[in-house]
Amino acid sequence: MSGPLVVLVGPMGVGKSTVGRLLAERLGVSYRDTDDDIVAAQGRTIAEIFAGEGEDAFRAIEARAVARALAGHGGVLALGGGAVLDAGTRALLAGLPVVFLDVDAGEAVRRIGRDPGRPLLAGDPRRRWRALAEARRSLYTQVARAVVDTTGRAPAGVVEAVLAALAPRATHV
Numbered sequence: 311m312s313g314p315l316v317v318l319v320g321p322m323g324v325g326k327s328t329v330g331r332l333l334a335e336r337l338g339v340s341y342r343d344t345d346d347d348i349v350a351a352q353g354r355t356i357a358e359i360f361a362g363e364g365e366d367a368f369r370a371i372e373a374r375a376v377a378r379a380l381a382g383h384g385g386v387l388a389l390g391g392g393a394v395l396d397a398g399t400r401a402l403l404a405g406l407p408v409v410f411l412d413v414d415a416g417e418a419v420r421r422i423g424r425d426p427g428r429p430l431l432a433g434d435p436r437r438r439w440r441a442l443a444e445a446r447r448s449l450y451t452q453v454a455r456a457v458v459d460t461t462g463r464a465p466a467g468v469v470e471a472v473l474a475a476l477a478p479r480a481t482h483v
Contacts, residue, residue, distance in 0.1 A: 314387040320411035321443040323418030326388040339385030394449040403453040410454035414461040415440045
């Protein structure tokens with residue numbers, strides 16, 4: 311197996327899960343989310359892992375989950391928003407069909423709401439989201455083959471944009 315057909319990265323609230331499921335359906339492949347893998351393997355939510363062990367422990371768990379998924383999944387794979395923080399993960403993503411889904415801060419916060427399952431947004435979600443997204447933006451663009459803005463777009467339109475962004479380019483001889 312050569313790895314996933316598409317890997318979706320980006321901040322929380324960008325639509326990785328929604329777009330990933332639709333994209334997988336469109337391509338006739340399976341969908342996998344590393345956050346779901348972590349919850350299933352750990353038997354507790356990400357918020358519970360953060361609260362009980364802290365962010366560093368969560369990031370170590372996440373890096374292992376991403377490495378397993380990259381090695382063993384041939385469909386569409388969505389990574390958690392902070393997965394790109396790990397240098398080993400970024401190295402594993404090199405050369406893969408990675409798409410950075412981007413979104414406006416206001417729309418992301420509207421999509422997320424005040425979800426208690428998102429521990430990094432506690433307090434002032436808009437300010438915290440903006441700070442996290444900006445701090446990680448260069449890492450998302452570093453690993454991505456393409457960037458697709460999801461702001462104001464229906465999920466089906468984002469799927470079309472992802473497919474167009476990853477389509478092989480015709481070359482002139």
